[in-house]
Amino acid sequence: MNILILQSKAFPHRANSFCYFYTQLTEWLTAHGAASRLFFCYLRVDDSGFENGLHLPDDYEGFYTPRNIEAACTYIAEKRIDVILDYSHIITGDTRRFFLEIRRRNPQVKLFTMIHNCPKHTTQLKAYVLPKLKLKDAHGPKGLFQWMFPRLYLFLLKRVESYQNISAYNTMDEIVLLSPSYIPEFRRLIGKKDASRLSAIPNAIKPVESNIPIEQKKKEIIFVGRFDPEKGLPKLLKIWEMVQDELPEWNLIMVGDGGKYKECAQMIADKKLKRVRLTGHQMSIPYIDRASIL
Structure with missing residues (x-):
């Protein structure tokens, strides 16, 4: 099974915890009878030694450009990709169009997305931050709106967050969450009691070896x-x-x-x-x- 990680910015190999997570995933699959290899596809690079990946030609946050689609489809065919794992993207607008076009051209490829926080992380964080927001820290029209109408802002943010998760569920073959307890939470968020394309894989923790008693x-x-x-x-x-x-x-x-x-x-x-x-x-x-x- 060849797995392609799609991401905006390439994270460094080895020292990065997310790279360790995905490496563990392929090692686990291989050990359980599904020989797996890991590949990467990204818009930007900040690590000159990045390996085993496709640097897309157009640095466009939504991914959806003709050159990016052609490059990605060529790479998928060349590396015989079986699964694409979306790395923390909001799958709406042009990003959704990108995935739908990838699926149209490569119907055999499965599309997964990984949510690395709780499903309601954005609104939970804002609910924590907004009561502490002071006028001097409310920069720009958005910040002023948050300070003046925090409850209205949270209401609208919940609607946006729900729309984003519904779009992700309707686009991808599987949504991977961090915990089994997030599955019913995600179902409530998207308003689907029978949502079945949901799985849970906890974060991997890299072992810390110590020589100090x-x-x-x-x-x-x-x-x-x-x-x-x-x-x-x-x-x-x-x-x-x-x-x-x-x-x-x-x-x-x-x-x-x-x-x-x-x-x-x-x-x-x-x-x-x-x-x-x-x-x-x-x-x-x-x-x-x-x-x-x-």
């Missing part, structure tokens, strides 16, 4: 991830403020970068938090290896 690890509590609203970092820092004097030998290390980085740095300074270090974007494995708590 647990009793020799540093007294460090480490956060690794994006400095974005859904990560709840102000809450983490508030918790640290509550316990820092009870843990005088411990340090809090925060590895990563993102939109809330400056806010976290300012919060650390304003509250005079002790033994907190922001590292910025780093390779996280050495930090995880030496820390006692992740």
Whole structure:
């Protein structure tokens, strides 16, 4: 079984968790009697060493251009692709037209899409963020509308999110979710009690091998991830403020970068938090290896 991953931007091989996930998938299929190979198709490249892939000729977010369709169909035939896995695209508009044309020309190929969050992730995140939105942070007409009419914005966003998921379900042969519990949630979202083209595959976690015995690890509590609203970092820092004097030998290390980085740095300074270090974007494995708590 030859699998083609369709994505906007090529992610680096080996070091990337999504690449690890798809590699595990093909290894599992091969071990269970369906010999599988992995190929990639993408619009943009930020990794000069990218392997085993097709760089589409037109960098158009919706994919639907004559040159992209011809290049993709040629590659599908050349590599004898059996399955196309869409990587986190919103399958509406020109992206939907692209997939429908691929199916018309290659009826033997199965089309799958992977949703790497909960089905209602967009509205859940906005419901978390909007109550905290301040006028000074409401940039542009959209931001001002969110600040003035948060309930109306959430109502409209739910309609958009529902439409996007209905379009994905009506276009693809299968929707792959992260958890079996998301299957009934997805059905409710698209209004189909009998929706059957739904599966669940949990995220793969790359094993972290350590040569440091647990009793020799540093007294460090480490956060690794994006400095974005859904990560709840102000809450983490508030918790640290509550316990820092009870843990005088411990340090809090925060590895990563993102939109809330400056806010976290300012919060650390304003509250005079002790033994907190922001590292910025780093390779996280050495930090995880030496820390006692992740």
